Amino acid sequence: MTDLSNQTPLAPPRSQWLSVWDQLKKHKGALLGGGFLLFITLAVLLGPYIWTLDPQKIDYRARDFRPIYHALFDADAKTAWGNPLGTDQLGRDGLANLLAGGRTSMAVGWAAMLLTLFIGTLIGVVAGYFKKLDNPLMRLTDLFLSLPILPLLLVAVTLFRQPLHANFGPEGGMFILIVGIIGITSWMPTARIVRGDVLALKEREFVVAARSIGTQPGAMIWRHLLPNVISPIMVSATLGLAAAIITESALSFLGVGFPSDFPTWGKMLADAVQRMEEFPERVMLPGVAISLTVLSVNYLGDGLRDALDPRIRGR
Amino acid sequence: MLTFTIRRLLMSVPTLLFISLVIFLLLELAPGDPMAQVPLTVPPEVKEKMREALGLGQPMHIRFWKWLVQFFWIEPQVLIDHIFGTTYALGDLRVISWQTRSPVMDTVVQRIPQTLWVVGTAYIVGILIALPIGIYSAYRQYSVFDQCGTFITMVGFSIPPFFTGPLLIVIFSVQLGWFPFIYDTTHVVDDWDSFVQQLRQMILPVMVLSLQTTAQISRYMRASMLDNLNQDYVRTARAKGLSEAVVVMVHVLRNSMIPVVTVIALGMPAIFGGAIITEQIFSVNGIGAQLITALFANDLPTVQTLTFIFAILIVFFNLIADILYGLLDPRIRYD
Numbered sequence A: 001m002t003d004l005s006n007q008t009p010l011a012p013p014r015s016q017w018l019s020v021w022d023q024l025k026k027h028k029g030a031l032l033g034g035g036f037l038l039f040i041t042l043a044v045l046l047g048p049y050i051w052t053l054d055p056q057k058i059d060y061r062a063r064d065f066r067p068i069y070h071a072l073f074d075a076d077a078k079t080a081w082g083n084p085l086g087t088d089q090l091g092r093d094g095l096a097n098l099l100a101g102g103r104t105s106m107a108v109g110w111a112a113m114l115l116t117l118f119i120g121t122l123i124g125v126v127a128g129y130f131k132k133l134d135n136p137l138m139r140l141t142d143l144f145l146s147l148p149i150l151p152l153l154l155v156a157v158t159l160f161r162q163p164l165h166a167n168f169g170p171e172g173g174m175f176i177l178i179v180g181i182i183g184i185t186s187w188m189p190t191a192r193i194v195r196g197d198v199l200a201l202k203e204r205e206f207v208v209a210a211r212s213i214g215t216q217p218g219a220m221i222w223r224h225l226l227p228n229v230i231s232p233i234m235v236s237a238t239l240g241l242a243a244a245i246i247t248e249s250a251l252s253f254l255g256v257g258f259p260s261d262f263p264t265w266g267k268m269l270a271d272a273v274q275r276m277e278e279f280p281e282r283v284m285l286p287g288v289a290i291s292l293t294v295l296s297v298n299y300l301g302d303g304l305r306d307a308l309d310p311r312i313r314g315r
Numbered sequence B: 001m002l003t004f005t006i007r008r009l010l011m012s013v014p015t016l017l018f019i020s021l022v023i024f025l026l027l028e029l030a031p032g033d034p035m036a037q038v039p040l041t042v043p044p045e046v047k048e049k050m051r052e053a054l055g056l057g058q059p060m061h062i063r064f065w066k067w068l069v070q071f072f073w074i075e076p077q078v079l080i081d082h083i084f085g086t087t088y089a090l091g092d093l094r095v096i097s098w099q100t101r102s103p104v105m106d107t108v109v110q111r112i113p114q115t116l117w118v119v120g121t122a123y124i125v126g127i128l129i130a131l132p133i134g135i136y137s138a139y140r141q142y143s144v145f146d147q148c149g150t151f152i153t154m155v156g157f158s159i160p161p162f163f164t165g166p167l168l169i170v171i172f173s174v175q176l177g178w179f180p181f182i183y184d185t186t187h188v189v190d191d192w193d194s195f196v197q198q199l200r201q202m203i204l205p206v207m208v209l210s211l212q213t214t215a216q217i218s219r220y221m222r223a224s225m226l227d228n229l230n231q232d233y234v235r236t237a238r239a240k241g242l243s244e245a246v247v248v249m250v251h252v253l254r255n256s257m258i259p260v261v262t263v264i265a266l267g268m269p270a271i272f273g274g275a276i277i278t279e280q281i282f283s284v285n286g287i288g289a290q291l292i293t294a295l296f297a298n299d300l301p302t303v304q305t306l307t308f309i310f311a312i313l314i315v316f317f318n319l320i321a322d323i324l325y326g327l328l329d330p331r332i333r334y335d
Helices: A017-026 A028-050 A094-127 A132-145 A149-157 A162-168 A170-185 A188-202 A207-210 A218-228 A230-254 A265-273 A279-307 B001-028 B044-053 B060-084 B104-139 B144-158 B162-177 B192-229 B233-239 B243-265 B268-282 B287-296 B300-328
Strands: none
Touching: A017 A028, A017 A279, A017 B162, A028 A094, A028 A279, A094 A132, A094 A188, A094 A218, A094 A230, A094 A265, A094 A279, A132 A188, A132 B001, A149 A162, A149 A170, A149 A230, A149 B001, A149 B060, A149 B268, A149 B287, A162 A170, A170 A230, A170 B300, A188 A218, A188 A230, A188 B104, A207 A218, A218 A230, A230 A265, A230 A279, A230 B162, A230 B268, A265 A279, A265 B162, A279 B144, A279 B162, B001 B300, B104 B144, B104 B192, B104 B243, B104 B268, B104 B287, B104 B300, B144 B192, B162 B192, B162 B268, B192 B243, B192 B268, B233 B243, B243 B268, B243 B300, B268 B287, B268 B300, B287 B300
8 A cells, every 4th residue: 555645746846837938938929029028128228328329419410310221232321330220300319219219118118007907907806806896897997998098198198298297397297197097098908807807716616715714805815816817917918018108109109298309219200200201211210119019019918828828838 | 689779879878978077077177278378468357258258167067067968969959950951059059169269060070071981991991801811810720821810910910000101101102102192181082083093092091090900800800710610519510511611601700700899899999099190190181180180279179079079989889889799699689
């Protein structure tokens, strides 16, 4: 008879995150996307310390330089190694602007995404856990879903610009405003998904067991429910990041975003549109930066969704 | 089905009231005085009268009520008067734009066809392209077509309209010279040539708008088809000896359309948002462009009306989707 009392497992139990990582590694797009996201985040964070040119410095003698690669096929093009991505019509350096603009766009994206997740998770968990609040909160979610988001964003940003400007400075005020408004208007998908998952989890044995030993609702949510809804939250985090970056750029493009001397990718694009026949690269560079960032975030989200789904994982 | 439709119709009333309240409060709580631009030489009592004329003297709830009356009672009367030549609304106060000093709705009525025309075409084109792509890439999962489709939809999903717009203009208008890059709203279609001209000027805006719709809907269509293709009822249908076309196009497709219809409806706010940007890029003279102009001119009545019209359009299309949902899925109807 085998001795059941002394059975140590041969290998330590595998952590869930280890197998998630294994699955994620198989998704080439997600790996590339995650890598690119990491790269661009580091670039906009550390880049301005390496490429120390001031993005705001106006130099009329060095205006309208083409990117350095233009010298390859057009020997007469105005290029300079000092401005590898060219300069704009005021002689401001393209690379420095791209890095500074990326900093703003990424900062808005991350902050708005975190706020969206916070509101969405809060409402989703509360609606799923407390039966009385479920119906009113979900009706509220439906109402928010039928709001015309972009028109409201435009209205709010234009109208509330002044007082925030006075209190937090031109950039700080606009940052708070844009992040706040994106957060308030895009939490609904997260809330719906989290609520659905919480509703299903609530009926599981471990929750019933936890309740039977007298766990308070707060501890129940914090210890038992939240760790189990982390995967849908992570997936909607990637979608939220992509959406926030696009929304911020759209606002800048329409001319209601950050003040005019503060570069963002959307504003660089909008400024360049008028002369895009002569200088297509000035539209392409910020446009490609936005698109690649969003694309990589979307691919990462796609891979995460597959990796975090236990039905797909291990197949 | 009729009770279902009526119930949904009634449910959209509180939604619209809520949205109108949100918009009203947003404009109300916003700082900034509409009289700020009036010169200082104007005496205070005249200023007070101007304020009265703008309807700013009364408390908030009374003004909200007045606005609701103007929008839901007087404006429809004006419409009836216009159609039947009656005089119900004669002398009633309408929502007046601070920019043009004329009723807001008069301008809106002139401009809304352009927006609906471009947005509607784009949405329909997007759906018509997306559905076959989604169906086929689910049917041949992991084939070359599916891989390419996934990549292209991912890219289409990620490139924002304010980038595709200028990009397409550079390629098709500037380099190739195929399509005009300014949408001429005064263009009248009366013969074949002008119709072709209208088609040509619509292609670029429609392309920009439908790219994102196509990407999003085809992804959902694929996922939904994949969920259904492995179900037992599909095996049963095949075992009965039904042809593959019937199995996929009738049995699977009808069931897979159910979640996709919701996605199509939920995409409505996004496409109207995209329409604002597209109208700005291609100078389409629609309500999105009007909203931007009114915002920069601090013309609050127009902003309020237009935002609310966007909301009405969204709620209306959601309603259509709900009814379609009921048609497709009998379980919803009897719920």
